[in-house]
Amino acid sequence: MKPPRNKRFSLLLLLWCFVAGTPVLAQEPAPEPEAAVKEVEIEEGSMRQLIESTKETEKLLQEKSESNPTALLTGETPLDAMLGLLAAVKDRDMNRAGEFLDMRYLPEEVQVYTPAQLMEALSLVFNQQNVLRVSELSDDPRGHQNDGLPSYRDLLGTIRLATEDIPIYLQRVPDGKGGKVWKLSNATVARIPDMWEELGYSPIAVKLSRMLPDFSIMGMQNWQVLATILFLLIGWPVAALITNLLLRLALLIPNNFPRGITRFFRWPLRFFVFIFLARELTAQLGLSLKARIILESSGVDYIAGTVLLLGLMSLLRDYQMRKMEHSGKAQYAALLKPLTTIVKFVVVIIIALVWANQAGYNMSTVIAGLGVGSLAVALAAQKTLENVIGAGTLYAARPVNPGDFCRFGNIVGTVEEIGLRSTLIRTLDRTLVVIPNAVFSSLEVENFSVRDRIRYYRRIHLQMANADQLRLILAEARRLFYSHPRVIQESVSVRLESIEQATVILRLDAGVDTRNYQEYLAIAEDLNLRLIELVHGAGAAFSGPGQVLQVRDFKEASDQEMAAVQARLAALRGRDALPFPDFTAEELQQLKGTLDYPERNTSS
Secondary structure, rough: OOOOOOOOOOOOHHHHHHHHHOOHHHHHHOOOOOOOOOOOOOOOHHHHHHHHHHHHHHHHHHHHHHHOOHHHHOOHHHHHHHHHHHHHHHHOOOOHHHOOOOOOOOOHHHHOOOOOHHHHHHHHHHHHHOOOOHHHHOOOOOOOOOOOOOOOEEEEEEEEOOOOOOEEEEEEEEEEOOOOEEEEOHHHHHHHHHHHHHHHHHHHHHHHHHHHHOOEEEOOEEHHHHHHHHHHHHHHHHHHHHHHHHHHHOOOOOOOOHHHHHHHHHHHHHHHHHHHHHHHHHHOOOOHHHHHHHHHHHHHHHHHHHHHHHHHHHHHHHHHHHHHHHHHHHHHHHHHHHHHHHHHHHHHHHHHHHHHHHOOOHHHHHHHHHHHHHHHHHOHHHHHHHHHHHHHHHHOOOOOOEOOOOOOEOOOEEEEEEEEEEEEEEEEOOOOEEEEEHHHOOOOEEEEEEEEEOOEEEEEEEEOOOOOHHHHHHHHHOOOOOOOEEEEEEEEEEEEEEOOOOOEEEEEEEEEOOOOOHHHHHHHHHHHHHHHHHHHOOOOOOOOOOOOOHHHHHHHOOHHHHHHHHHHHHHHEEEEOOOOOOOOOOOHHOOOOOOOOOOHHHHO
C-alpha cells in the first residue's frame, strides 16, 4: 500500500524501518463491528498440519475449478469466495482478488485506497497470524448457521494487535443483480489501515519488494528472502567477533586445557550464536505464519542446540580427563571418550524425536519403528554389544589398566589401550595383539604390574656331599638371604628338599623387594653369584636333575677344605647357633641389610 502522506525519517530510523517494520499508515480507528465476535485461538501449528492444509486447499481448488469454475468468480458460498480469492492471490492478480472486498459504506480515509492495495495489505497482515483452513469454511450459500454470529456473517480468523483483536469476517452482500454473494466484510475492510499501521512493512520494504522480481520462497516475500540472506552473511562475522571476545575472557581464568576451551568457543558456541542472531533478526521481518512454521519445523534451532550441547559435553569430558590424569586416575580417563560418544548418540536420538513430535509426526509410530529397527540392529550387532559390555566390565572391575604388564593365555605384554570394542596388548616382540573385550573380560588374566614383590625361587641340585658340608651350605645360604638388603626376611625359606639318587636338592624361596622385572633380574643375578661362591667354598659341586651315570669319582673336598668346614661347624655348635630351625629374631635384626648390594668386593 502507498502511504497517504509523506514522512521524514533520519538515517537511523530508516534502518530501523527496514529491520523492524515501522508502520506506514496512520488512520483513526473505525467503529467496532456490530456482531459479536467468536473467540478464535491463533495456533502456530506444525509442519505436518501446514502441509496437510496446503494439500487440502490445492485439492479443493482443483475440484471446484473442474466442477463449477464460475463459482470461484462469483463467491456463491463462503468456500467459493475464499477459493476464488486464494486463486487470485496465487496468480498475483490483486485486482481480481480485490473484487472479493465489500467496498460499501467505507470511511473516506479508506476510500483513497484501491481494492487491490487493500487486498494486498490484508493478505500480508492476515498471513502473519493465520493459516486458512478451507475445510472449515461452509459450502452452503447460507454459511454457518450455529456459530453465534448473524446468519449473513462467517468468521475467518482474528488479527491480534497490541490493544485489541480485530475479527476477519466474510459477509453475504447483494451482488447488484438481484442475488447475493460472499465477500470480506466492509467492517473488516475498514480496519485494514489500522492493521497495516501496526503489522505492516516499512516504506523501504515496500519499495524494495517492487524493485525486486516478484517471487516468494517458503512463505517469505522477495524482500524478506533478500534480508534473510543478508542476515546470514553478516551473522557469521558478528558471531565470530562475539565468541572471540568471550574466548579471551574465558582464557583469563587459569585452566589446564586451553585447546578444549578454544575448540568449544570457535565451533559449537559460534555456530549457536550465529543461528541465534540470524533467527532474532529474521523474526523482525514480519514473516507470515506459514514461513514461521517452516522455519521452526525445519529443525535449525534443534541443530544449533544439539551442536551446543554436544560441544558442552566434549568440553566437560576434556576437563574430567585432565582432572583424572592429574589425580593419577588415567585408567578412567580412557573410558570417558567412548562413554561420551554413547551419551552423545542417545542425546541426538532424543532431540530428533522431540523435533519430529514438534513437527507434527505421530511419535508412537516412529518409536514403534525404532523399536523394531533397534531389535534388528541389536541382533546384527550382538558381538559388538558384547564387546561394549566387556569394556564396561573391564573398567568396573579393573583387572588391568593401560600400561600394565600382564599375561593373557599364552600372550605376555603391556596393555596399551582398553577401547570400546577391543583391548590392545603390545607383546615383548613389539607386535600388537587385538583381543575382543568380550573374550578378554571372560578369561583368566595375570597382571604382573600389581604385584608388591617378585618371587625368587630355585631348586638347586648338588652332588652328594657329606652332612657337614650340607649343614654349612644351608646355614650360609640362610645367612645370605637374611642379610641381603633387597630380600624380604619374612619370605625366606631355605631347605634341603629332597634326595634323588646321588643328588641332593636345595629349595630356595624368597621375595625380592621390587616390582621392576629388570631390577629383579639384577638382584637375582647377585644372589646366584653369591650362591655359587658359597657352594664352592664349602667344597661342594652342582649337579643336574635325573639319573647320574658315574664314570668317575664324585668330587670330594680336600682335607684343607674339610678342616675349614669342621672348624666353622664346631664354632656354631659351641654357641648352639646352628640355624635349625631358624635364626632368632635378634639375629635376624643384626643380619638385616649387612651385605653390600651391589657387591663392592668380589674377593673370597
